[in-house]
Amino acid sequence: QVQLVQSGAEVKKPGASVKVSCKASGYTFSDYYIHWVRQAPGQGLEWMGWISPNSGDTNYAQKFQGRVTMTRDTSITTAYMDLSRLRSDDTAIYYCVRDGAVAPKNDAFDIWGQGTMVTVPS
Amino acid sequence: DIQMTQSPSTLSASVGDRVTISCRASQSIGTWLAWYQQKPGKAPKLLIYKASILETGVPSRFSGSGSGTEFTLTISSLQPDDFATYYCQQYNSFSYTFGQGTKLEIK
Secondary structure, eight states, X not given: OOEEEEOOOEEOOTTOOEEEXXXXXXXXXXXXXXXXXXXXXXXXXXXXXXEOTTTOOEEEOGGGTTTEEEEEEGGGTEEEEEEOSOOGGGOEEEEEEEESSOTTSOOOEEEEOOOEEEEOOO | OOOEXXXXXXXXXXXXXXXXXXXXXXXXXXXXXXEXXXXXXXXXXXXXXXXXXXXXXXXXXXXXXXXXXXXXXXESSOOGGGOSEEEEEEOGGGOOEEXXXXXXXXX
């Protein structure tokens, strides 16, 4: 079945970086954009950006530009999200999500990973 | 950036009730709107896309309507499984914004 499986929980010190992985299976990885969305404890959803697994092109939300890097390895159908210069307010669950349309079109987010908790103690 | 405003923030209702959640966009987004359901400790689940199209497998008691800046999610007859938090999301022109969420509670 179509699924996204993410790496495990992380605890990082302020100022450090974290890299979260997202393994895709059950569909043609290169056909659909992968987005990253985060959710702070008890808060709403925040879109961070997307990557095209086919071309490697990226589009980051302005808030995260300069701190986030999204990459992919097509040989192992895995996407990565690297967030640097971590602060306590980066503590959140990070989700990778598949776009519902075949690229280059875009649509709603139809498949979600299970989420990765990243904790940055203050 | 396009801002999305949901109302109400919290809604108390009973099994069998008909409920409506509203979502307003700060500028026109056509029908590029989705609704998601999230239960505690779980990832969100897509319910409706393009404002009114039901995702495969979603019960028909869920429906969506609207275009431009005003949108509505309706649950025709609440079931116990429907008590959750609901988010709207706009995805116009490769920009993405979520509403702040509506928590649907048991009265």
